[in-house]
Amino acid sequence: MRLDRFLSMRGIDSRKSIKKVIRDGRVQVDGKTVYDFAMSIDGNSVVVMDGVQIQNEPYVTLMMNKPEGYMCSMKDEHYPSVMNLVPENYRKRVRMVGRLDNDTTGLLLLTDNGVLNARLASPKHGIPKTYHVEVNHILKPELEEAVKYPIDIGKGEVAHVDSLTILDEYHATITVHEGKYHEIKRIFGKFSYDVIRLERIAFGPLSLGGLSLGTCRLLTREEYFSLLASVRLRQEDLL
Numbered sequence: 001m002r003l004d005r006f007l008s009m010r011g012i013d014s015r016k017s018i019k020k021v022i023r024d025g026r027v028q029v030d031g032k033t034v035y036d037f038a039m040s041i042d043g044n045s046v047v048v049m050d051g052v053q054i055q056n057e058p059y060v061t062l063m064m065n066k067p068e069g070y071m072c073s074m075k076d077e078h079y080p081s082v083m084n085l086v087p088e089n090y091r092k093r094v095r096m097v098g099r100l101d102n103d104t105t106g107l108l109l110l111t112d113n114g115v116l117n118a119r120l121a122s123p124k125h126g127i128p129k130t131y132h133v134e135v136n137h138i139l140k141p142e143l144e145e146a147v148k149y150p151i152d153i154g155k156g157e158v159a160h161v162d163s164l165t166i167l168d169e170y171h172a173t174i175t176v177h178e179g180k181y182h183e184i185k186r187i188f189g190k191f192s193y194d195v196i197r198l199e200r201i202a203f204g205p206l207s208l209g210g211l212s213l214g215t216c217r218l219l220t221r222e223e224y225f226s227l228l229a230s231v232r233l234r235q236e237d238l239l
Contacts, residue, residue: 001040001042002040002041003022003027003029003036003038003041003047004018004022004037004038006041006054006056007021007027007049007054008089010054010055010218019037022034023035023037026049027048027049028049030045030046031046043056043058053220053222054220054221055218055219055220055224059111059112059113060111060218061094061109061110061111061112061113061116061219061224061227062090062094062110062217062218063107063206063208063211063217063219064082064085064086064107064108064109064211064215064216065105065208065211065212065214065215065216066085066104066105066107066108066214067085067213068104068105069102069103070082070085070102071102072096072098072099072100072102072108074095082096085214085216086110086216090110094110095111095112095117096108096110097109097111097117097120097121097203098120098121098179100200101198103198104198104199104200105197105198105200106199106201106208107200107201107202107203107206107207107208109203110216116228116231116233119231119232119233120231121179123178126178127177127203127204127230127231128162128175128176128202129175129177129202130175130200130202130203131173131174131175131184131199131200132171132173132198132199132201133174133184133188133195133197134170134171134195134197134198135171135172135188135193135194135196136193136194137170138170139170139171139172139193143166143191144165144166146191147164148161152190153180153186153187153190159178159180159183159187160177160178161174161175161176161187163175173201204227204230204231205223205227205229206219206226206227
């Protein structure tokens, strides 16, 4: 595959812009800076752009920083779909890993790897997800101890909190692994708190980092393989 096509397919930029990026010496292939946008690469090539290794795998996995007001659906409904934020060349290819409410922001994964998607979404594999929470009134210190025990969140469901850390009077981080419907809001509601803002900041081994709100990017090779390892998958299991 041509280098410029490879980068374009991974949502880096338009083919025209990518050619300039390569001519400017910002891309390395197998450790060497290259200037020929038409050079051929294969599945074993290590491609680095601006110091970041570009995922060169048969599957595509994206990380998005989902903004408020977008719905985790494949098409626009009551709110615009998050798919509008995905590079056009991936929109028909990837599917969301789980969901975030339209008023919840933060880390959303999308992939065309069905096996990986199913395992990440399954409670069986217990993938931890960490959220930054803002509530409507002062958090009591004893909440950190109270959530160490199973919590009846109604409708016959019990939630289990991996950890909760109070950051200040109105903010906390909470980690869960089950992914029940409206789980975080129901947990805090059990203790008479309303969640005002909710942001997912980590999913398994991945963290949101400095990804800008409303944008998405391919996982690096290291991130992709760490995600596979988190659900006990190897690349060779998927071929």
